[in-house]
Structures are given as C-alpha cells and as structure tokens.
Amino acid sequence: MIHAELVLEELRxxxxxxxxxxxxxxxxxxxxxxAAEPAIRLLTVTREGEAFAIASGxxxxxxxxxxxxQNTGLLEAGDALRGTAMRMRVPLVCLVTVRGHARxxxxxxxxxxxxxxxxxxxxxxxxxxxxxxxxxxxxxxVPWEVLATDADVPxxxxxxxxxxxxxxxxxVLITSDTVAP
Amino acid sequence: xxxxxxxxxxxGRRGRAVVVTTMGxxxxxxxxxxxxxxxxxxxxxxxxxxxxxxxVALAQPQRKVVxxxxxxxxxxxxxxxxxxxxxxxxxxxxxxxxxxxxELTGNQAIPGAGRVDFPAMARAAGFPRxxxxxxxxxxxxxxxxxxxxxGPVFVTVRVQPGAEGPLGRGPGESAAYLRPSxxxxxxxxxxxxxxxx
Numbered sequence: 254m255i256h257a258e259l260v261l262e263e264l265r266x267x268x269x270x271x272x273x274x275x276x277x278x279x280x281x282x283x284x285x286x287x288a289a290e291p292a293i294r295l296l297t298v299t300r301e302g303e304a305f306a307i308a309s310g311x312x313x314x315x316x317x318x319x320x321x322x323q324n325t326g327l328l329e330a331g332d333a334l335r336g337t338a339m340r341m342r343v344p345l346v347c348l349v350t351v352r353g354h355a356r357x358x359x360x361x362x363x364x365x366x367x368x369x370x371x372x373x374x375x376x377x378x379x380x381x382x383x384x385x386x387x388x389x390x391x392x393x394x395v396p397w398e399v400l401a402t403d404a405d406v407p408x409x410x411x412x413x414x415x416x417x418x419x420x421x422x423x424x425v426l427i428t429s430d431t432v433a434p
Numbered sequence: 435x436x437x438x439x440x441x442x443x444x445x446g447r448r449g450r451a452v453v454v455t456t457m458g459x460x461x462x463x464x465x466x467x468x469x470x471x472x473x474x475x476x477x478x479x480x481x482x483x484x485x486x487x488x489x490v491a492l493a494q495p496q497r498k499v500v501x502x503x504x505x506x507x508x509x510x511x512x513x514x515x516x517x518x519x520x521x522x523x524x525x526x527x528x529x530x531x532x533x534x535x536x537e538l539t540g541n542q543a544i545p546g547a548g549r550v551d552f553p554a555m556a557r558a559a560g561f562p563r564x565x566x567x568x569x570x571x572x573x574x575x576x577x578x579x580x581x582x583x584x585g586p587v588f589v590t591v592r593v594q595p596g597a598e599g600p601l602g603r604g605p606g607e608s609a610a611y612l613r614p615s616x617x618x619x620x621x622x623x624x625x626x627x628x629x630x631x
Contacts, residue, residue: 314489
C-alpha cells in the first residue's frame with residue numbers, strides 16, 4: 254500500500270496545479286485528499302481521453318497538470334494520449350493505478366515478461382489489463398516508473414524530472430491501493 | 435450558411451481571444467487569420483479540440499477561448515459538454531459548425547445526420563447560454579453578445595459541406611502557425627500566452 258499523503262506531498266513539491274481523471278478504488282484515498290487540497294484543482298472527466306487533451310491545454314496555458322486514471326482508462330485513451338500530450342511533447346506525468354496487478358503477481362506473472370496470446374488474456378483467474386499495461390506503454394513510447402510501496406514515492410519526483418528533461422508524457426504505475434493516513 | 439459567413443465576422447471580432455480550430459475549419463480560418471493566439475488542433479487526436487480548448491480556458495481564465503469544432507468531432511467526445519459545464523470555464527465559447535458530414539474523409543454522413551440536435555444536448559449538459567443559427571444575418575447580429583459575458587457558451591451554426599483536406603504542417607500551408615509541428619505550434623502558443631500579448 255501507498256500512503257496517499259506522501260503522494261500528495263510530492264505533487265505539492267512539484268507545484269502541480271491541476272489533477273484530471275476518472276476515479277477508481279485504488280486512487281480513492283488520494284482523491285479524498287485532493288478534494289480537500291486548496292492548491293490543486295481536481296477535475297473529474299467523463300472519459301480518460303479528455304484528460305490528456307485538457308491537460309495539454311492546461312500546460313500550454315501555463316499550468317502544471319497531472320492525469321490520474323486506472324490502466325483500463327489508459328488503454329481507452331490511447332489516441333488522445335498519442336495525439337495530444339505525446340505529439341505536443343507535453344511533460345505530463347500520468348498516475349496510473351494498475352488494476353489486476355495483485356492477481357497477476359500472485360501467480361508469478363509479470364506484465365513485461367509474458368508472451369501475450371488469447372489463452373493468457375482470456376484466463377478467468379487473471380485481469381488481462383494488468384498484463385497489457387506495460388507492453389502497451391512500451392509500444393506507445395511512454396516511459397514509466399513503478400510505485401508499489403511508500404519507499405517508492407521518490408520515483409514520482411524522478412518521473413517529473415524525466416518528463417521535463419525528455420519533453421514528453423511519462424506514466425507512474427501505482428500497483429497497490431493508496432490509503433489514508 | 436457558408437463557412438465564410440461564419441468565420442469572417444468572428445475573425446473581425448475575436449480580439450485577443452485564443453481560437454482553436456480543427457478538421458474542415460483549420461484552413462478556412464487560416465485564410466482569414468494568422469495570429470499568435472490561433473491554434474490548429476490538427477495532426478492531433480480526433481475529437482479532442484474542445485477538450486484542448488477547455489484546458490487553455492481553465493489556465494487562462496482572464497482570456498476568452500473560442501473553439502471552432504466540427505459536428506463529427508463533437509460526436510466523438512460528447513462527454514466533453516458535461517465536463518465543460520462542470521469545470522466552470524466561464525470564458526469558453528464552443529462553436530459546432532454542423533454540415534452533417536465527415537468532410538476531410540469525403541463528406542460521408544455523420545451518425546444522426548439531419549436529426550442530431552446539438553443545442554438540445556448542450557442545454558441538457560447544463561450550458562447556460564446556447565445559440566443556434568441557420569441565417570447569416572441573425573448570426574452576425576448576435577455575434578457581439580455571444581463573445582461577451584460569462585459562459586460557457588455553446589453555438590451551433592448550420593453550414594454547407596465543403597471540400598477541405600487534411601493539414602500538412604509544412605511550407606505549403608498559407609498561415610505561419612500551420613507550418614510548424616504540433617509540438618512547436620503548442621510551444622509558440624504557450625510562449626505567446628506567457629507573454630500576455
């Protein structure tokens with residue numbers, strides 16, 4: 254688990270102004286904190302693709318946005334990410350909660366290491382979106398960092414740095430639930 | 435109405451507003467305007483011009499932001515209507531130029547062509563100000579008030595189908611802001627907005 258206040262502290266340090274996304278269970282604790290955070294505007298969108306385009310407009314307008322979505326929504330938003338934040342080379346950090354990670358890890362599987370086929374992706378004991386997340390990011394040219402525990406939170410700062418240096422969007426995969434203090 | 439009857443009066447009144455164009459309106463607008471605050475959401479992501487414009491509007495609340503969307507593009511992201519209202523972006527004016535076709539791909543009919551009611555959708559999403567025009571004179575007369583006051587404002591204008599093709603982003607384009615890459619174009623607008631011109 255990851256304590257949500259640690260993530261929020263890093264977002265404050267990075268002077269994030271806006272968080273855009275669609276809620277899920279894993280991000281609930283962080284969303285609760287963001288809803289009460291006066292320095293950051295929280296905007297819920299109807300579909301994840303909107304978030305990448307709005308965030309790109311916010312960055313052009315001088316703000317520092319972050320996208321917060323589930324990996325299912327990441328897959329849904331592929332062309333929006335490609336055509337806005339990536340094509341515009343926006344240094345945008347996208348926090349992605351990884352649905353299905355626990356079941357995948359419990360079976361000794363890793364997203365980047367498996368040969369994907371219909372048999373694996375159809376297994377009822379797995380959530381296929383977890384298997385597809387890292388290969389999809391790799392295919393789209395989006396680098397990523399992984400946050401699994403509180404000890405990984407410094408990787409969030411690294412993601413902001415890499416995004417700025419590379420002038421490109423970058424994903425931070427959150428593989429466990431965020432929790433309240 | 436012709437597209438020119440929609441765009442020419444707007445070009446004369448846009449002042450320091452950001453104008454975001456997409457699809458079949460990109461080149462017609464560029465023939466009338468080549469301004470640091472013009473931005474073409476082209477060679478980009480289909481259906482997300484209004485989302486991008488919303489982001490700029492939220493970042494620049496003191497400045498009017500006009501999005502010239504197409505009907506096919508609007509249908510691709512109808513949820514944006516709800517997000518715009520929920521965001522409280524009072525400085526956004528969202529046009530939908532409705533010609534009932536996907537013009538850039540050869541004027542195939544959009545779903546619901548001739549039946550889809552964009553003003554009703556905008557009202558249902560909660561837009562406080564909704565306008566619909568089929569007559570050039572009525573549109574031109576109303577335009578000053580459309581561009582003034584708090585929004586968000588939604589405007590549907592019925593236009594004739596045209597024959598525009600996709601943007602090339604190169605030296606062959608007429609307007610300076612259409613020639614750079616999308617990334618460079620975004621940075622030019624970012625710098626212009628930061629300069630507060």
